[in-house]
Amino acid sequence: MNEHVHASADLTKNQALVMGALTRSDSPLSAYTILDQLRDDGFRAPLQVYRALDKLVEFGMVHRLESLNAFVACRHPRCDDHETVVFMICETCSRVQELSDDVLANRVAFLADEARFALKNTTVELRGICRSCQAA
Amino acid sequence: MNEHVHASADLTKNQALVMGALTRSDSPLSAYTILDQLRDDGFRAPLQVYRALDKLVEFGMVHRLESLNAFVACRHPRCDDHETVVFMICETCSRVQELSDDVLANRVAFLADEARFALKNTTVELRGICRSCQAA
DNA sequence: CGAGATTGCGTTACTTTATAACGTGTGCAA
DNA sequence: TTGCACACGTTATAAAGTAACGCAATCTCG
Ligand SMILES: [Zn+2]
Ligand SMILES: [Zn+2]
Ligand SMILES: [Zn+2]
Ligand SMILES: [Zn+2]
Numbered sequence: 090m091n092e093h094v095h096a097s098a099d100l101t102k103n104q105a106l107v108m109g110a111l112t113r114s115d116s117p118l119s120a121y122t123i124l125d126q127l128r129d130d131g132f133r134a135p136l137q138v139y140r141a142l143d144k145l146v147e148f149g150m151v152h153r154l155e156s157l158n159a160f161v162a163c164r165h166p167r168c169d170d171h172e173t174v175v176f177m178i179c180e181t182c183s184r185v186q187e188l189s190d191d192v193l194a195n196r197v198a199f200l201a202d203e204a205r206f207a208l209k210n211t212t213v214e215l216r217g218i219c220r221s222c223q224a225a
Numbered sequence: 226m227n228e229h230v231h232a233s234a235d236l237t238k239n240q241a242l243v244m245g246a247l248t249r250s251d252s253p254l255s256a257y258t259i260l261d262q263l264r265d266d267g268f269r270a271p272l273q274v275y276r277a278l279d280k281l282v283e284f285g286m287v288h289r290l291e292s293l294n295a296f297v298a299c300r301h302p303r304c305d306d307h308e309t310v311v312f313m314i315c316e317t318c319s320r321v322q323e324l325s326d327d328v329l330a331n332r333v334a335f336l337a338d339e340a341r342f343a344l345k346n347t348t349v350e351l352r353g354i355c356r357s358c359q360a361a
Numbered sequence: 362c363g364a365g366a367t368t369g370c371g372t373t374a375c376t377t378t379a380t381a382a383c384g385t386g387t388g389c390a391a
Numbered sequence: 392t393t394g395c396a397c398a399c400g401t402t403a404t405a406a407a408g409t410a411a412c413g414c415a416a417t418c419t420c421g
Binding site: 121135 | 377
């Protein structure tokens with residue numbers, strides 16, 4: 090059983106609405122942008138969004154981009170290994186590519202180990218220009 | 226000439242004050258904490274802090290921790306290679322260890338290259354418990 | 362030298378991001 | 392049925408960051 094796979098049925102109404110907004114978007118959304126998009130669905134206050142986001146992040150269905158204060162739906166090709174994920178954030182089109190890499194993950198684990206650092210969570214965010222934006 | 230080494234003489238008064246506050250601290254400081262610490266030195270508004278921080282980050286003397294919305298003085302053992310730096314952030318004592326690692330940096334560069342992503346900036350932040358806090 | 366540009370600085374007001382605190386309703390289990 | 396867990400709604404507030412204005416000191420180059 091894969092712990093971070095949740096059918097829509099598992100989600101509450103608010104969680105499903107927030108998840109829907111993120112899934113529809115092809116770039117990260119701030120909590121307040123989500124709030125604005127969901128006004129017609131009855132959303133009124135930031136907490137409604139933040140509470141749903143907290144759960145979705147906990148489920149592994151959404152990632153928070155620390156350097157952007159924004160959120161993306163998980164687009165992992167394979168849904169395992171959410172330990173060490175790399176985000177490539179395009180500063181031109183603001184689209185985000187998500188990937189996981191064992192070599193990188195292992196190196197991070199090694200460095201932590203070497204420093205006797207009990208690793209709980211890894212953030213890797215790359216800023217730059219994506220392939221298609223370079224063409225232009 | 227090493228571009229990010231700046232003698233105190235190079236800094237303006239405000240930059241020196243902010244740098245001093247960060248250097249004295251053994252953990253990251255938010256801009257507003259710095260502001261409070263510098264009230265007696267004449268600081269009144271957030272912008273005074275942010276403007277100094279912008280420059281210090283540009284000089285490479287200060288790093289921004291994205292996952293903390295906070296800032297640390299650079300404590301690089303060797304002052305080169307500010308391209309890819311790893312921060313280990315202790316969630317217990319909130320101290321931060323900074324290190325650079327060529328293997329990790331190369332892997333990041335490789336992944337970016339492979340995706341034809343023009344890499345400008347890399348953020349790697351590890352959350353966990355530091356060595357000395359585990360002992361306790 | 363002096364006109365124009367650049368840079369740092371100070372202040373007010375403001376925007377964006379995130380939480381605290383309190384109360385409601387629903388389902389479920391002892 | 393009573394107690395608990397949990398999602399939800401609302402108001403207010405905290406924390407982080409920026410826009411816009413103007414002033415003064417320092418380059419810089421004709
Ligand atoms: Zn993912
Ligand atoms: Zn792009
Ligand atoms: Zn450094
Ligand atoms: Zn610690």
